[in-house]
Amino acid sequence: MITCNKCGKKNNDAAKICSGCGFKLQSGRKRLESNAAEDDRRSMFHLKLEKKQRFTKHAEAWVYALFLLGAVVFFTYNKMYWPLYALTPAIALLAWFRKI
Incomplete structure (x- = not known):
């Protein structure tokens, strides 16, 4: 379940906009996964x-x-x-x- 940042209503994971207020929903899962993959790539070569x-x-x-x-x-x-x-x-x- 994704919680709307504007009104706090719970929405389905597949929802792109909030069913309560119409605000665009942002999922943190993709960002966390992409950040973890990016950190793995950086740590592999030890580049800072x-x-x-x-x-x-x-x-x-x-x-x-x-x-x-x-x-x-x-x-x-x-x-x-x-x-x-x-x-x-x-x-x-x-x-x-x-x-x-």
């Missing part, structure tokens, strides 16, 4: 990529930010502001495309 990927994304964002800060300091010191108008959106677009 989430932390490394998170660190690399943060490091890449810091590189972009420091590059932009350096450019701002350099061009402001030389009193040339026009390159910043093109450089700032270009770095923002690069970060957006890289999903940072």
